[in-house]
Amino acid sequence: MGSCFSVRIRADSPRHNGSNSRYVSVDTKDTSSRSSNAIPLTPRSQGEILESSSLKTFGFIDLRTATRNFRPDSVLGEGGFGCVFKGWIDEHTFKAAKPGTGMVIAVKRLNQEGLQGHKEWLTEINYLGQLYHPNLVKLIGYCLEDEHRLLVYEFMPRGSLENHLFRRSSYFQPLSWNLRMKVALGAAKGLAYLHSPEAKVIYRDFKTSNILLDKNYNAKLSDFGLAKDGPMDGKSYVSTRVMGTFGYAAPEYMATGHLTARSDVYSFGVVLLEMLTGRRVIDKNRPHGEQNLIEWARPYLASKRRIFRVMDARIEGQYSPTGALKAATLAVKCLALEPKYRPNMEEVVKALEQLQDTGSVKTEVVQNHILTCAESRMAAPYPRPSATPVVAA
Structure with a gap:
């Protein structure tokens, strides 16, 4: 494992x-x-x-x-x-x-x-x-x-989401589109619970390596060493040391140390984008201009025609154009630079629940969809994500 x-x-x-x-x-x-x-x-x-x-x-x-x-x-x-x-x-x-x-x-x-x-x-x-x-x-x-x-x-027999997305081996097979959406929904539900009035906890270290999978690919959040109590007594944020993983931490938190539940939402957007593209948020092994996933992918995420240029090649034909665009749009909303424009996790859960039924394609249209992806690839000015091995940190 x-x-x-x-x-x-x-x-x-x-x-x-x-x-x-x-x-x-x-x-x-x-x-x-x-x-x-x-x-x-x-x-x-x-x-x-x-x-x-x-x-x-x-x-x-x-x-x-x-x-x-x-x-x-x-x-x-x-x-x-x-x-x-x-x-x-x-x-x-x-x-x-x-x-x-x-x-x-x-x-x-x-x-x-x-x-x-x-x-x-x-x-x-x-x-x-x-x-x-x-x-x-x-x-x-x-x-x-x-x-x-x-x-x-x-014990979580399927290991971490990080391994399934980024480690190339016979043990860790690429997750299908449906499984990725299932994992995204489960992780979102875990975050929504933490942000609820019942718990009122800010996770602070949401990333692929902290999302573990059981035998049925149910996602569970792990590693709570950086978790913090949410703001209380009318305060809108917690002032604390900046702790987390670079690339996943929200920009306003990095700049000021002001921590809110919307900081976790930004991290969720990063992970969702990694799941859609099959790329790490920061990857120095990529060509110049592609090393920062958010900066590279953002121009393509709002167009049904251009979204295929950044989608993970290993799940071609498994999702509908509408489903891909809806997932990408959700990621963009979570990654808003202004925290007030990000959805809360309950809204994220609802959006992902809708994608469970509408995001995949039917078997009879798979081949046509693959041909559409191939045509889009030929016109793309940026290369598609490669299948070359990426060594996990």
């Missing part, structure tokens, strides 16, 4: 370090708070967070045994937090089980020399220990023993 959690890279600011910087951290005042009518209430001390969660407490020896002593061939992925390992536990006792028996789990182990560390470990427990939704990955429990800090999740 490929990487479930992508590596984040720290930088002072992309404006100072260039567009290769993917993980940004700029200090400003953090004034986030949570009101008493929001559910769940966010505790502040470590003791309160651990006591308020309904998570299982694991011993380090049990998790070491469950992952076969954290063997390298058990690694599912690696990120700034540390490595993620595949393991097995008894579904009743939660004790370590023999490989291939019991319940499969994913165990994320804190890299003790990592930059993110304990704070993000605790943040994940804080949110995933209290938030429950079909489109959020399930956190089963944690381990806090001496210097060891680990998190235990449900």
Whole structure:
């Protein structure tokens, strides 16, 4: 299985370090708070967070045994937090089980020399220990023993959306148009729940590597280490450090540190555009003029005739021109530079629900559609997305 959690890279600011910087951290005042009518209430001390969660407490020896002593061939992925390992536990006792028996789990182990560390470990427990939704990955429990800090999740057998979009291998087959729209809808529902009055959480790190897929390609959001409480007491935004992944973070958040739910909407637009084009938002391996996906694709996204020039060649013939244009238009709305012009996530969900039934083509018109795509390709001044391998970060 490929990487479930992508590596984040720290930088002072992309404006100072260039567009290769993917993980940004700029200090400003953090004034986030949570009101008493929001559910769940966010505790502040470590003791309160651990006591308020309904998570299982694991011993380090049990998790070491469950992952076969954290063997390298058990690694599912690696990120700034540390490595993620595949393991097995008894579904009743939660004790370590023999490989291939019991319940499969994913165990994320804190890299003790990592930059993110304990704070993000605790943040994940804080949110995933209290938030429950079909489109959020399930956190089963944690381990806090001496210097060891680990998190235990449900296992997601299809891995990350990032792998299916960008990794060329026999294991990760290109997702069809219908599956891409299904994944987009599931991820949108997860974000809509986080933004709802019930949760009132800003995710802050929405990207393809944090969208995991179960065996039926149901999308679930993972990695809540950067999540923040939404604005309260009449405030329109949270002032906080700029944290996230360069390319996905909203421009107003990068510039000011002002975080709103519409910041997540921008990130969703980036991911939706990646799903439509099969390209990474920032790719230095592309020719000059195509390295920034949003700048390259934007001129083609509003035209039913020109949209085919940027669509992923691997899904040719699977979508209708109307469906492609509707999806592209939704991405453009989410990517509006002014946050007030972006839709909220409930509106995004409704738009994607409509696309589930109307976006694909019928079998009898597939060949004609492919011919139309070929003709459009011949007239295109820009080359279509290539099928050359792109190495995941």
